Amino acid sequence: MPILPIDTGRYGTSEMKKIFEEEVRVQKMLDVEVALAQAHAAVHNIPQKDADKIAQMASLKHVKLSRIKEIEREIKHDVTSLVRALAEACGPSGAYVHYGVTSYDVVDTATALQLKDALGLIEEKTFQLEKLFMDRALQYKNTLMIGRTHGQHALPTTLGFKFAVWMREISRHIERLEQCKVRIIVGKMSGAVGTQAGLGQNAMRIQELVMQRLGLSVADISTQIIQRDRHAELVCVLAMIAASLENFATEIRELQRPEIGELFEFFESKKQVGSSTMSHKHNPEICERICGLARIVRSLTIPALENVVTWHERDLTQSSVERFLIPEGCILTDYLLFLMNNVIADLQIDEKQMAKNVTLTNGRAMSEAVMIALTKKGVSRQEAHELLRTLVIKSEVEKRCFEEILCENKIVRGKLSVEEIEEALNAKNYLGTAKEQVDSLVEKTKQERRAYGMG
Numbered sequence: 099m100p101i102l103p104i105d106t107g108r109y110g111t112s113e114m115k116k117i118f119e120e121e122v123r124v125q126k127m128l129d130v131e132v133a134l135a136q137a138h139a140a141v142h143n144i145p146q147k148d149a150d151k152i153a154q155m156a157s158l159k160h161v162k163l164s165r166i167k168e169i170e171r172e173i174k175h176d177v178t179s180l181v182r183a184l185a186e187a188c189g190p191s192g193a194y195v196h197y198g199v200t201s202y203d204v205v206d207t208a209t210a211l212q213l214k215d216a217l218g219l220i221e222e223k224t225f226q227l228e229k230l231f232m233d234r235a236l237q238y239k240n241t242l243m244i245g246r247t248h249g250q251h252a253l254p255t256t257l258g259f260k261f262a263v264w265m266r267e268i269s270r271h272i273e274r275l276e277q278c279k280v281r282i283i284v285g286k287m288s289g290a291v292g293t294q295a296g297l298g299q300n301a302m303r304i305q306e307l308v309m310q311r312l313g314l315s316v317a318d319i320s321t322q323i324i325q326r327d328r329h330a331e332l333v334c335v336l337a338m339i340a341a342s343l344e345n346f347a348t349e350i351r352e353l354q355r356p357e358i359g360e361l362f363e364f365f366e367s368k369k370q371v372g373s374s375t376m377s378h379k380h381n382p383e384i385c386e387r388i389c390g391l392a393r394i395v396r397s398l399t400i401p402a403l404e405n406v407v408t409w410h411e412r413d414l415t416q417s418s419v420e421r422f423l424i425p426e427g428c429i430l431t432d433y434l435l436f437l438m439n440n441v442i443a444d445l446q447i448d449e450k451q452m453a454k455n456v457t458l459t460n461g462r463a464m465s466e467a468v469m470i471a472l473t474k475k476g477v478s479r480q481e482a483h484e485l486l487r488t489l490v491i492k493s494e495v496e497k498r499c500f501e502e503i504l505c506e507n508k509i510v511r512g513k514l515s516v517e518e519i520e521e522a523l524n525a526k527n528y529l530g531t532a533k534e535q536v537d538s539l540v541e542k543t544k545q546e547r548r549a550y551g552m553g
Contacts, residue, residue, distance in 0.1 A: 121163060124158065141300040224275065259535065343392055
């Protein structure tokens with residue numbers, strides 16, 4: 099009976115969960131055993147016919163999962179159970195199954211095969227999200243909105259600029275994944291302590307042939323296990339991706355507040371229910387789900403880093419941990435990317451409300467622009483800042499338009515005409531290089547995507 103929400107089908111995409119199904123993992127381990135046998139045959143360590151027999155029988159059609167578990171209940175060793183079940187199915191040729199290697203030659207190499215498939219899906223979705231942000235950045239590069247710092251109105255910006263910032267955050271994650279893959283998608287045939295003693299004089303060649311057949315790189319050196327700094331790096335990268343997705347989701351949640359009302363998750367009004375009792379609710383529940391699950395992904399960094407530590411050439415402390423953290427990390431990160439892609443693709447945007455919110459402070463959010471205008475007319479920057487600080491407070495206390503307060507001030511009017519004050523208070527005139535930055539970074543992203551072969 100399924101217990102965890104990944105198993106019940108609540109979270110995770112079907113294609114990613116498939117990669118980590120027990121049957122698929124067992125088949126990956128059988129594939130490693132086949133590659134090993136064929137490598138032995140290639141260097142004439144075993145007869146080719148026996149290697150071919152192993153290849154013929156190394157599938158779940160012949161090596162039943164039920165038989166592996168039956169053996170494991172007796173001997174209490176999962177990999178040896180698989181080896182024995184395969185050897186049984188191969189008859190006399192079974193004598194050459196698992197020849198010269200140890201359990202984690204098979205386990206770590208099979209894990210690399212799973213991670214190769216998993217990272218392919220994760221990269222695909224990060225590229226999709228990058229493209230969505232790129233398109234939105236261009237679409238809304240002129241859409242005025244207020245920028246906020248500390249939760250307060252700061253200066254005007256554009257929605258396209260916000261999307262461009264998010265786009266480049268994803269671009270950096272793509273780069274991290276590409277760099278990480280080189281260290282993660284590696285296998286090894288190194289034996290009980292890494293010396294390859296059991297593989298004989300052709301050990302290095304056998305290892306090379308196995309990885310060539312499986313489409314993996316060779317770990318440059320290892321003990322009985324591939325060192326877990328590699329896996330820790332991957333989990334940390336996944337945690338960073340999850341953190342970014344939570345960052346984006348949190349911003350959307352904030353901007354969906356009725357008192358802000360600028361961005362909204364898509365809500366299927368004909369069917370979707372926001373609350374079991376409050377019929378008016380349109381909750382940002384997908385973004386909230388992203389925020390919640392991102393915390394689970396980030397929590398995996400601690401056990402991943404703890405796994406770097408091992409006794410001597412290996413102990414078994416990593417094994418139980420990785421049965422959770424590698425599938426969970428990949429399944430949840432992939433799912434978070436899936437959710438965020440859907441959120442951004444269907445994001446509802448109220449440009450009129452954005453424009454309205456820019457004016458919410460009655461012009462006070464443009465105080466810096468007025469300060470700059472005054473300094474250009476010879477007023478000390480510090481003096482201008484203090485003057486505007488007092489005028490902003492006056493506007494707030496008296497609940498009067500900032501322009502009116504400015505026009506009444508003798509110092510301001512002595513330096514700036516009414517037209518110059520109006521120009522300084524026009525938010526559209528104070529966007530700096532926002533639009534140019536959007537165009538420049540979109541072009542940079544396009545060039546990077548072409549280099550990755552994404553077009």
